[in-house]
Structure formats: C-alpha cells, structure tokens
Amino acid sequence: xxxxxxxxxxxxxxxxxxxxxxxxxxxxxxxxxxxxxxxxxxxxxxxxxxxxxxxxxxxxxxxxxxxxxxxxxxxxxxxxxxxxxxxxxxxxxxxxxxxxxxxxxxxxxxxxxxxxxxxxxxxxxxxxxxxxxxxxxxxxxxxxxxxxxxxxxxxxxxxxxxxxxxxxxxxxxxxxxxxxxxxxxxxxxxxxxxxxxxxxxxxxxxxxxxxxxxxxxxxxxxxxxxxxxxxxxxxxxxxxxxxxxxxxxxxxxxxxxxxxxxxxxxxxxxxxxxxxxxxxxxxxxxxxxxxxxxxxxxxxxxxxxxxxxxxxxxxxxxxxxxxxxxxxxxxxxxxxxxxxxxxxxxxxxxxxxxxxxxxxxxxxxxxxx
Amino acid sequence: xxxxxxxxxxxxxxxxxxxxxxxxxxxxxxxxxxxxxxxxxxxxxxxxxxxxxxxxxxxxxxxxxxxxxxxxxxxxxxxxxxxxxxxxxxxxxxxxxxxxxxxxxxxxxxxxxxxxxxxxxxxxxxxxxxxxxxxxxxxxxxxxxxxxxxxxxxxxxxxxxxxxxxxxxxxxxxxxxxxxxxxxxxxxxxxxxxxxxxxxxxxxxxxxxxxxxxxxxxxxxxxxxxxxxxxxxxxxxxxxxxxxxxxxxxxxxxxxxxxxxxxxxxxxxxxxxxxxxxxxxxxxxxxxxxxxxxxxxxxxxxxxxxxxxxxxxxxxxxxxxxxxxxxxxxxxxxxxxxxxxxxxxxxxxxxxxxxxxxxxxxxxxxxxx
Numbered sequence: 216x217x218x219x220x221x222x223x224x225x226x227x228x229x230x231x232x233x234x235x236x237x238x239x240x241x242x243x244x245x246x247x248x249x250x251x252x253x254x255x256x257x258x259x260x261x262x263x264x265x266x267x268x269x270x271x272x273x274x275x276x277x278x279x280x281x282x283x284x285x286x287x288x289x290x291x292x293x294x295x296x297x298x299x300x301x302x303x304x305x306x307x308x309x310x311x312x313x314x315x316x317x318x319x320x321x322x323x324x325x326x327x328x329x330x331x332x333x334x335x336x337x338x339x340x341x342x343x344x345x346x347x348x349x350x351x352x353x354x355x356x357x358x359x360x361x362x363x364x365x366x367x368x369x370x371x372x373x374x375x376x377x378x379x380x381x382x383x384x385x386x387x388x389x390x391x392x393x394x395x396x397x398x399x400x401x402x403x404x405x406x407x408x409x410x411x412x413x414x415x416x417x418x419x420x421x422x423x424x425x426x427x428x429x430x431x432x433x434x435x436x437x438x439x440x441x442x443x444x445x446x447x448x449x450x451x452x453x454x455x456x457x458x459x460x461x462x463x464x465x466x467x468x469x470x471x472x473x474x475x476x477x478x479x480x481x482x483x484x485x486x487x488x489x490x491x492x493x494x495x496x497x498x499x500x501x502x503x504x505x506x507x508x509x510x511x512x513x514x515x516x517x518x519x520x521x522x523x524x525x526x527x528x529x530x531x532x533x534x535x536x537x538x539x540x541x542x543x544x545x546x547x548x549x550x551x552x553x554x555x556x557x558x559x560x561x562x563x564x565x566x567x568x569x570x571x572x573x574x575x576x577x578x579x580x581x582x583x584x
Numbered sequence: 585x586x587x588x589x590x591x592x593x594x595x596x597x598x599x600x601x602x603x604x605x606x607x608x609x610x611x612x613x614x615x616x617x618x619x620x621x622x623x624x625x626x627x628x629x630x631x632x633x634x635x636x637x638x639x640x641x642x643x644x645x646x647x648x649x650x651x652x653x654x655x656x657x658x659x660x661x662x663x664x665x666x667x668x669x670x671x672x673x674x675x676x677x678x679x680x681x682x683x684x685x686x687x688x689x690x691x692x693x694x695x696x697x698x699x700x701x702x703x704x705x706x707x708x709x710x711x712x713x714x715x716x717x718x719x720x721x722x723x724x725x726x727x728x729x730x731x732x733x734x735x736x737x738x739x740x741x742x743x744x745x746x747x748x749x750x751x752x753x754x755x756x757x758x759x760x761x762x763x764x765x766x767x768x769x770x771x772x773x774x775x776x777x778x779x780x781x782x783x784x785x786x787x788x789x790x791x792x793x794x795x796x797x798x799x800x801x802x803x804x805x806x807x808x809x810x811x812x813x814x815x816x817x818x819x820x821x822x823x824x825x826x827x828x829x830x831x832x833x834x835x836x837x838x839x840x841x842x843x844x845x846x847x848x849x850x851x852x853x854x855x856x857x858x859x860x861x862x863x864x865x866x867x868x869x870x871x872x873x874x875x876x877x878x879x880x881x882x883x884x885x886x887x888x889x890x891x892x893x894x895x896x897x898x899x900x901x902x903x904x905x906x907x908x909x910x911x912x913x914x915x916x917x918x919x920x921x922x923x924x925x926x927x928x929x930x931x932x933x934x935x936x937x938x939x940x941x942x943x944x945x946x947x948x949x950x951x952x953x
Binding site: 218384402411412413414415416417419420435436437439441444445447448449450485548549550553574575577582583 | 587753772805818819921
C-alpha cells in the first residue's frame with residue numbers, strides 16, 4: 216500500500232512512528248516507515264546532535280524525522296531558577312506528601328535530580344531545529360501546532376517539510392495557512408497532548424478542511440493495520456503512531472523501560488486519563504495512583520506550562536526509579552489496551568502491513584469482489 | 585454493500601438508525617435501513633402501542649425495531665411522588681435560579697408540566713417490551729446493556745433478536761454471555777449515554793472480544809459513508825447512527841424541532857460535553873449555557889438516575905418551549921459538527937450509501953486497483 220505520503224517522505228509504508236527513543240526511531244525507519252525522534256527531552260542541544268549523528272549511521276540510509284514541541288503562544292522564558300520561583304510552595308508540598316503516601320522513595324544519594332523538561336521553551340525548541348537542520352532529516356513535526364513563520368522558512372530553505380498536529384479543523388486550516396506541509400489529525404484517543412474530538416469525527420473533518428491542500432495523517436488510537444485501513448477510509452493518507460512503539464524491544468534501551476512496559480502491558484483501554492498534571496496542558500496519561508491523587512477534590516490545580524513539568528520533574532524521576540508499575544507518570548493513548556506483548560519494531564511493522572492488507576481484503580469480500 | 589447484518593435484520597443497507605421520532609424511524613426503514621424507535625419517552629404503554637400501530641402501516645412492509653432503556657442495576661422504583669421526595673431542595677433551587685438567570689420563562693398557564701422520563705424504570709421498560717412484542721418488530725435494542733434474562737427469553741420466544749450497547753469490551757462479553765444477539769460498540773464520540781473509549785479503539789476491541797459470536801455494529805461519530813467504511817474496516821458489520829437523523833425533515837414532525845435544529849446546525853464538533861446533568865449517568869449533550877451552568881464550581885453534583893431527569897424534566901420542557909437555541913437540553917454526538925443542513929431521510933440514506941461506495945473506491949485506487 217503506497218499513498219502520496221510515501222512519495223512525500225520517501226518511505227515504503229504510509230506509517231510514521233513518533234518515539235522518544237533513537238533506537239525505536241531508527242528501527243521504524245529501517246522497517247520502511249518514518250521514524251520521528253522526539254526532541255523535547257534534550258535540554259542540551261549537543262546531546263541531541265550526538266544522537267542525530269547516531270541516527271545518521273543507524274537508519275541504513277532510510278529517511279527519519281524529528282519532533283519538536285513549540286507552543287503557539289510563547290511561554291515564559293528564563294533560566295530554570297527564575298521559573299522555579301514561580302512555583303507555589305503548596306504545590307511542592309502536595310507533590311512531596313503524595314509521593315510519601317504512595318511509598319515512592321527519594322532519589323539515591325548518587326543520583327542528581329534532573330533539570331526537568333525545558334524543550335517546550337521556544338529558545339530550547341529553536342536549538343533543536345538548528346541542530347536537526349544540520350542532519351539529513353526528512354521531516355520536522357511540531358506537537359503543538361504551527362511553529363513560528365521563521366522556523367517554517369528555515370526548514371523550507373533546507374528542503375525539509377514541516378508537519379503540525381491538530382486537534383480541531385480550524386487549527387489545521389491555520390497551520391496550512393501558516394505554510395505547514397502536512398497535518399497530523401490527532402484524536403482524543405491519543406497519548407500525550409490531545410484535544411476532545413475523537414478520531415472518527417476529527418479525521419474526516421480535517422481532511423474536508425485541508426485535505427485538498429496538504430496530506431493528512433491520522434493519529435490517535437492506532438495500533439493495527441485495520442485501524443490504518445479505517446484512517447485511509449476516512450480520507451487520511453497515512454497513520455501517525457506514538458504509544459504503540461513503547462511496547463517494543465528497542466524501547467528497552469531506555470533505562471527503566473522495564474517498569475514502564477510492565478505497566479503498559481497490564482493496562483486496558485480504560486486505564487488512561489486526559490489530565491493537565493504532566494505538562495500543564497491536557498495530555499492523556501496512564502491512569503494510576505499518581506494521576507488519581509491529582510484528581511482528588513483537595514488536590515491543587517495543575518500549574519501552567521512550563522511550570523507544571525518543572526514541579527513534577529523530580530517526582531517523575533523518583534517514580535520511574537522506584538520501579539512500581541502502579542505509580543508512574545507516562546503519556547500513553549487508549550491503544551494501550553492492545554499493547555499486550557513486547558516485540559521487535561520490525562515485527563510490529565510487518566504485522567501492521569499484513570493486517571492492513573487483510574482489512575482491505577475483508578472489505579473486498581463484503582463487496583463480493 | 586451487504587453484510588451479515590443485512591441478512592440478520594432483513595434490510596438492504598447495513599445501517600441502523602436510532603431515533604425518538606416514529607416519522608424518522610419509518611423513513612429510515614422505507615429507505616432500506618432499520619429504523620429503531622426510542623421508547624423511553626413513552627410513560628404510557630398505550631401511547632407506544634398506538635405509535636407502533638402507525639409504524640406498522642407506514643414502513644411499507646419493511647422491518648423496524650425498538651430501543652428500550654433498562655439499566656443493568658434496577659433503579660429505585662416507586663410512583664413519581666415517592667421519587668420526587670428524594671430530590672433535595674437545594675437542587676430544585678439551583679434549577680430555578682439557573683433558568684431565571686438564563687431568561688427561560690415559566691410554562692404558559694395552559695401547558696401542564698410533563699411527568700418526566702420514567703422509561704428507565706424497569707416496570708416501564710418492561711411495559712415497552714410487552715407492547716412491542718405484539719407488533720412485528722425486527723429488533724429490541726437496550727441502550728444500557730443486557731436486559732434481564734427473562735426479557736431476552738421473551739424476545740427470543742417471539743423470534744426477535746436483542747441488541748445491547750457496549751462501551752467496553754468486557755461489557756460486550758457479558759452481554760453475549762447473557763444471550764444478546766447483536767452488540768453495538770458505542771464510542772466516546774456518541775450522543776447520549778456513552779463511555780470514555782473512542783470508536784477507533786473500541787470497535788476493534790469489541791470485534792476481537794465477541795465478533796466471532798455475534799455481529800458487531802459501530803456507533804458513535806458516524807454521519808457519512810466514509811465513516812461507515814472505516815467502521816467496516818475496523819471489523820464491524822454495520823453502523824448504528826443516532827444523532828445524524830435529528831437534522832432531517834421528518835424529525836420536524838416533533839414539536840419544537842425548529843429551535844433544536846437551529847442549535848444543531850450551528851454547532852461544531854467542539855460544541856458537545858459528556859455530563860451527568862441529563863439523566864444522572866454520563867451522556868453527551870449539546871454544550872451551551874445550560875450545561876455550562878451545571879459545570880460551574882458552585883453548581884450541585886447531578887443526582888443519580890432516575891432522580892436527575894425528574895429534577896430537570898420541567899426545565900427541559902421550559903427550555904424547549906422558550907425557543908432559544910443557545911439554551912436547550914439535548915443529547916447529541918460529536919458528529920453534530922457535520923449536521924449543517926436539514927434534509928429528507930431518504931436523501932441522507934442515498935448520500936450515505938454513495939459515499940460508502942466512494943470511500944471503498946478510493947481505497948481501491950490507493951492499492952492501484
């Protein structure tokens with residue numbers, strides 16, 4: 216199955232895979248999709264540069280892309296110390312008390328507290344673009360909509376198309392008006408930052424709004440070939456998948472993946488929640504004791520981006536370190552209910568492609584073909 | 585396009601249309617789908633009997649079905665006066681004050697306050713089944729899951745298959761274990777009572793869980809042939825549509841449809857909310873000043889079913905009577921964003937069937953067929 220997306224991106228299958236792991240991203244690209252590496256975790260541009268060097272030698276010459284997180288509105292800039300002073304003491308106490316109640320130990324003495332995610336500051340996201348443009352990337356995607364005009368222009372000067380995620384048709388129109396080349400229609404089902412309109416409604420709405428101007432990818436809830444077939448039936452030209460790659464062997468190269476994968480494999484499609492506790496903006500997360508604590512009536516309201524993630528950053532680190540699969544902070548979509556075993560990326564890709572063909576064959580049979 | 589659903593129900597197109605209007609239901613059946621009449625509004629079984637007599641002479645001999653609302657747990661029974669005593673005074677005052685703030689006038693002196701919906705009391709729902717079984721119905725659907733075993737047995741003795749709506753795969757398995765013949769997989773997008781798992785994830789989960797035992801219909805967010813094609817790609821054998829028929833000419837036979845249709849035509853897919861204010865159970869409604877008032881921090885929590893609907897019943901009547909499209913209580917799904925004109929049911933059906941064929945042809949073209 217080839218679509219215009221395959222020609223636009225130079226890939227074999229109409230499947231784009233977003234992942235924070237370079238090992239997963241490279242494996243997706245090697246398997247004929249487009250691996251898209253999430254950059255938001257790289258506070259240090261040099262670290263991203265080194266990882267992209269690794270990508271350049273580990274994708275077997277196949278294309279890959281990068282994903283940045285630039286909010287449409289520029290959030291408060293400043294050093295981390297400036298931002299820290301904006302976090303209310305009561306919020307810090309709530310986090311401390313919650314971790315104590317949940318039995319999450321402090322970090323070991325020899326482990327420094329991470330700096331928290333700064334990748335959604337414009338200055339840091341811009342550094343990601345600057346670094347990525349020095350590499351042979353095939354796509355820059357922005358998780359929070361259109362990047363600024365000069366960033367789009369910078370990408371286009373280098374011949375790199377720009378994708379933007381959209382949770383409403385009006386946002387998709389704005390992105391295309393701003394010069395974005397591909398729109399990712401991301402439904403309510405999706406993990407991470409997501410809107411309220413579900414894929415069945417959102418995808419055809421966005422295709423109707425911008426599908427004659429740019430290719431539209433479908434995101435949110437996709438983890439099988441029959442779902443890719445459904446996305447194509449709705450007018451998309453390919454699928455953008457994120458959560459599903461978390462249950463792969465290649466993801467285990469990231470430390471603490473073991474605890475996380477235990478939690479993912481046991482979760483059902485009912486075990487996620489859309490909440491502001493991870494970043495300050497609504498994002499779908501694994502539902503567990505941590506998210507439930509924030510949903511209690513006496514819990515404080517989450518802080519705006521980027522303060523909320525700075526507030527909970529060390530807590531995330533402590534929970535991941537503690538190794539309890541029932542207490543974790545993890546963005547994941549409703550497709551988690553189908554993530555029931557850990558497989559190699561290449562095997563996942565083969566199954567997706569085979570299941571897509573099988574779904575289309577079933578449709579033929581229904582038509583008596 | 586024929587599927588096993590067409591054979592099971594004796595219909596031409598794999599499209600089941602749920603509606604509270606007998607005029608719409610009959611038109612759906614005449615157009616080759618299965619019209620399913622919602623019974624919950626009939627507090628008086630004799631009134632339902634008369635309406636089904638009308639259906640028997642207005643479906644051109646084509647099959648039709650009925651929809652009842654039997655909660656899995658039997659709610660408090662009693663006369664309306666008994667139930668009224670369970671409604672807190674503070675709730676009544678909140679409703680009165682809200683209507684005053686929103687400028688909704690009282691009922692005219694010559695219009696009696698309706699009794700409120702009692703159709704979800706088991707005794708009333710059972711009367712619906714008893715009445716319906718005297719008519720040549722092709723389906724009994726239960727909006728809230730499996731009916732009791734004796735109701736299923738009663739239907740089966742009369743040769744009538746039973747359908748049950750399910751918002752989780754585990755519920756679908758329970759329904760089929762209880763003897764249900766068709767499962768309607770209803771996603772988060774849907775209007776009325778609905779769960780949290782969106783169609784893209786829910787439909788294949790339910791097909792995987794029970795699709796080898798019973799036909800699975802897809803519900804939630806469907807208003808076009810490409811969405812029916814997507815549902816079929818996900819493994820369903822047909823579509824269950826509800827909201828979309830509210831924007832039809834035949835629906836105008838119900839009084840006050842004009843104000844409602846104005847509100848529906850102007851609403852976007854962002855203008856719904858999942859809330860307990862209509863019945864006490866989570867249901868997707870048109871988002872407007874009424875639902876926003878209940879979402880305010882100082883608003884009381886909605887009462888459990890059936891008390892909440894008794895509390896708001898006269899308010900619903902007053903709002904509908906007032907004729908302000910920005911203040912209405914109306915269940916509708918996210919597909920409302922695509923309900924942009926009022927058409928005849930037969931025209932809607934023709935467009936659905938043509939668009940389904942077009943979507944399948946597009947898939948053929950993608951495959952180079």
